[in-house]
Amino acid sequence: MVRLQNKAQEIRRKTFEAIYNAGGGHYGGSLSAIEILTALHFDIMKLKQGEPEWPERDRFILAKGHAGPPLYVILSKLGYIDPARLAELDQDGGSLPKHVDRLKVQGIEYSSGPLGQGISVACGMASAARLDQNNCYVYVLMGDGELDEGQVWEAAMTASHYRLDHLIAFVDRNRNQIDGTTEDIMALEPLADKWSAFGWHVQTIDGHDTEAILSAVAAAKKATGKPSVIIANTVKGKGVSFMENEYKWHSGQITPEQYTQGVADLEGVSKQ
Numbered sequence: 001m002v003r004l005q006n007k008a009q010e011i012r013r014k015t016f017e018a019i020y021n022a023g024g025g026h027y028g029g030s031l032s033a034i035e036i037l038t039a040l041h042f043d044i045m046k047l048k049q050g051e052p053e054w055p056e057r058d059r060f061i062l063a064k065g066h067a068g069p070p071l072y073v074i075l076s077k078l079g080y081i082d083p084a085r086l087a088e089l090d091q092d093g094g095s096l097p098k099h100v101d102r103l104k105v106q107g108i109e110y111s112s113g114p115l116g117q118g119i120s121v122a123c124g125m126a127s128a129a130r131l132d133q134n135n136c137y138v139y140v141l142m143g144d145g146e147l148d149e150g151q152v153w154e155a156a157m158t159a160s161h162y163r164l165d166h167l168i169a170f171v172d173r174n175r176n177q178i179d180g181t182t183e184d185i186m187a188l189e190p191l192a193d194k195w196s197a198f199g200w201h202v203q204t205i206d207g208h209d210t211e212a213i214l215s216a217v218a219a220a221k222k223a224t225g226k227p228s229v230i231i232a233n234t235v236k237g238k239g240v241s242f243m244e245n246e247y248k249w250h251s252g253q254i255t256p257e258q259y260t261q262g263v264a265d266l267e268g269v270s271k272q
């Protein structure tokens, strides 16, 4: 799926640039989520260019709301926001807050920042859609550190109890959170077994492989009668050599030299 992989790489470059121009931000978990966000918005989801409120659209909830920048880049390409607004990311008085805000940005379905709540909202949206006989799917992207929040597991029980089979969750399994690895801070393994025990259809994939993402969603749609989770193995800081797998790049500021290095890495012409 060369088209999607190339698109993802372009979005990764624009995301890196937008965060740098903002003076810093959440590099690590933005860069790990790029292929998931790209595959969803440019292939999988039912969306209409320039019409963020189209009633039959599939819904996407960014539960890990600190990864706003790549989603903004995508929304600008979908014609939901003016690309010029990317320069306002996280600026005083600017219109693009670094944590996503549905009241400020068209195309954002749910304002997040506090972790752990997005999946509950997704349960509500999937239930409401079913009541409305709206056949849309609801997708939610969570961080793996986010799974430390108890509310995630309350929602996991709810989704399987109510057989919310139009709910498809992704876990960005980059194995790092804000101040350490997930297994040091609060061990998650065996993660797939946990979701299974909660009654979910579970798949584990390479979260940087857009073809694997497409196949997993197709399989999730076939698993009727239960919600689906896709555990997407990713690399925090993916694509920028000095950031990869380093939890200290969860968020931060970089020097102009580091920016140049990052751009070179992302262009595939790193001198390292």
Ligand SMILES: Cc1ncc(C[n+]2csc(CCOP(=O)(O)OP(=O)(O)O)c2C)c(N)n1
Pocket: 028, 029, 030, 032, 064, 066, 113, 114, 115, 116, 142, 143, 144, 145, 146, 147, 149, 172, 174, 176, 177, 178, 236, 250
């Ligand atoms: C309820 C809540 N507690 C703490 C935080 C602070 N916080 C922001 S990001 C983060 C780490 C999240 O890790 P993960 O979900 O793995 O995110 P990713 O690595 O995908 O960026 C934490 C603890 C928060 N935003 N919300």
